Every structure is written in C-alpha cells, then in structure tokens.
Amino acid sequence: MGAGPMGESERGESAPRRRVSYWCANGHESRPSFAAEAELPESWDCPRCGLPAGQDQEKPPAVPRTEPYKSHLAYVKERRSESDGEAILTEALEKLRARREL
Template identity: 45%
Template sequence: MGERTLRGARLGGQSFEDERGIEFAARQNIGYACPQGHEFEIPMSVEAEVPANWECPRCGAQALSKHGQTPEVKAEKPARTHWDMLLERRSMDELEEILTERLELLRGGEIGPAHLHRQQTKKKAKSA
C-alpha cells in the first residue's frame, strides 16, 4: 500500500501541467456598475453574448453593463386565477343555472353543513 502512494504530491491540490504552448481564447473585460456605487469587471470570451446585467459580487444587487446595454423587458403574463379557469370551462349562463340549482338544494336541506340538517330534522320531528 505504501509503495503506491505519491509522497509530497498533494493529490488533487496541484497540477503538474504548465501553460507553455497553450493558446487561450480571446477575452474582453466587461464593466458593470451596481446601484450601490460598486464597479467591477468580468472577463468574458469575445465570442460570448454579453449579458446586460450581472449580480454585484459585493452586495448582490443587479448591476447594469457600462456598455450601454439595457436588459430586455420580458412581457409577463397575468396570473390565471381560479375564476379565469372556471370561465374557460363554463359560460356565465351555465354558472347562473348551477348556482340556482345548488341554492335550491341548500335551502331545501339536501346539502350543506351537518348541523343545519340536524336542526331541520328536529323541527320536522317536533311538528309531526
């Protein structure tokens, strides 16, 4: 076991490769300024699409590019409510009809909370 270990090599902590003969990709430094007054640069590839905003490394606010790019304004869809989804399935006439039917059943004691049914059955039993 001791024969196979590399002594003094700090495995995973040090690379034995050097940078001779390696051609790096062309880079550009993109400047950003955040609303808190912090300014910083991010190195990016020349071929990369430069984002209009970047998170500030100091405070976390959204910093805007100094190159005059403005962030795209995305059209947000309004939130669909339960009522909107209901109106997709039923017309107002159908909803009125269903409401009328349910109110009649509720008033007749056929549906609804149990304590309402108990009161009506007691009244019927007393009157009979």
C-alpha cells in the first residue's frame, strides 16, 4: 500500500460520459459532463454568473425577476386595510389603558 496514484485497473473502468453545452442569457457556455445514460436537466446554473442556462444557444432561459426587499410593515399592509389597522390599534390602546387603571 503506497500513496501513489491509482490506475484504472485498481479503480475499475470509467462509465461512458458525454458533455452537453448550456448557454445563459449573458452568452456564457458551460459544458458539464453526464453519464451517457443519464437524463439531461432542462437547465443548468451558469458557473460564471449564476443565471439559469439552457441547451438552446439562440433562446437561453430568461433572467429571473428578483423581488425587492420588503419590510414587515409592507407585508402587513398587503394583508390588512387601513381601517383594519386602525381597529387593531384602537383595541390595543384600550387594553393598555385598562391595565394602567388597575
């Protein structure tokens, strides 16, 4: 047992492989290697820019739309109307005032 490199005779034979080209919207090409009998994925993340890449060079996948950061208040305003907010605030203030009177 040595620390030298192992040859194919010791590891066994490599499975047949195939390289497939994928292109992103920025025109980058990536060529991952797959087993010959493996099912190919429709898209592949570009290792250079991270965008999704497809096999059609002329029509790469569209750039995903990123949602801007929303605060907690923005999410609350989506779910509640202005009158709902006022009713909740009034109820909370009444509870606080009732506790102070004790």
